[in-house]
Amino acid sequence: MAWTxxxxxxxxxxxxxxxxxxxxxxxxxxxxxxxxRRARGEHLRQLIATRRRVAG
Incomplete structure (x- = not known):
């Protein structure tokens, strides 16, 4: 195919x-x-979820 x-x-x-x-x-x-900023917020949400699982 030729380039044009x-x-x-x-x-x-x-x-x-x-x-x-x-x-x-x-x-x-x-x-x-x-x-x-979004990445920091996501990281905090993950930490909170982990803590809830461990404490729950």
Whole structure:
């Protein structure tokens, strides 16, 4: 199968695509910052569950 260059997008579509990619990158950055907090919370929930099992 021969490689072909992709068709050129119109300027408005290119602008919207770049904007969407930038928003997606921003959302990923926020998610990365929140992940450690979520992991800590999950770890605490596991410890509490373990303690309840042992004490119960």
């Amino acid at each position: 260059t992709p068709p050129q997008l119109d300027p408005e579509r290119s602008r919207r695509r770049l904007q969407l990619l930038a928003e997606l990158a921003g959302a990923r950055a926020v998610q990365q910052r929140q992940r450690p």
